[in-house]
Amino acid sequence: MKRFAPAVLALALSLPGAALAAGDAAHPEQRSWSWDGLFGTYDREQLRRGLEIFTLQCVNCHGLKYIRFRNLTEIGLGADEAQAIAGQYEVAGDPDEWGDPTVKPAELHHPFPDPYRNEAEARALNNGGLPPDLSLMAKARADGSNYIAALLSDPGYNEGDPDESGLYRNPYFPGGWTAMAPPLWDDMLGDGATVEQEAEDIAAFLTWAAEPRMEDRKSLGLKVVLFLLALTGLLYVCKRKIWAKVDH
Ligand code: HEC
The missing domain is CATH 1.20.5 (Single alpha-helices involved in coiled-coils or other helix-helix interfaces)
Structure with a gap:
């Protein structure tokens, strides 16, 4: 048994090293957020800018299944505004007289729908990558708010071209390459915001989505x-x- 001890020790010591190598992603920069500290609260205007970015862009590939349209009134939208956003999405309706499926506009009690019918369709349309539901992303990743902001605003990622397999270099994404094309661009809402600011706004919105009761x-x-x-x-x-x- 004694003879094995050094081997076991060596293995034990090498395991954390191996884990580090797998998680070689860059550490996101620490930003200051409106909700930091004991008295910090969400900045409602920032959340609404994040929502606009989400509905303009992210929603085309990502679901947000734990947020119902009604919840948007919590960040300052009127019920009619939330209803107007809901109406842009389709949900399953009652079968028609032939028994065929129908669709109808979503209502306040519906959650943001997943844009794909199933995983195969999602992967087929995304170069093999699977866009995850973003409801809990800010909590699912270590240092989630900073991670999302860093991931989306990295200059190299935003200016880089995809490699021959269609993947984009992003130092914050685990493994360093992602199937997601850079989703932000300067002034996407027409308010003069830079990618950097947009990345913070969408990170704030997703933080609220993951923790609306903070x-x-x-x-x-x-x-x-x-x-x-x-x-x-x-x-x-x-x-x-x-x-x-x-x-x-
Ligand atoms: C054209 C489709 C598309 C759009 C638009 C898009 N994404 Fe993605 N996203 C993906 C795909 C595909 C992946 C999975 C990447 C992979 O596995 O390589 C992904 C992954 C992610 C991840 C997960 C990273 C992780 O740690 O797993 C986050 C966060 C994310 N997207 C945020 C956003 C946000 C925020 C927006 C809107 C600003 C957005 N995405 C717009 C396709 C998209």
């Missing part, structure tokens, strides 16, 4: 801390009062 959570946490502080004070006063009558 603000409630923070304010509840604050209330709990304040309550505990008040309770501590009260108990201290009680203790003084009760023990004041006792001779020491």
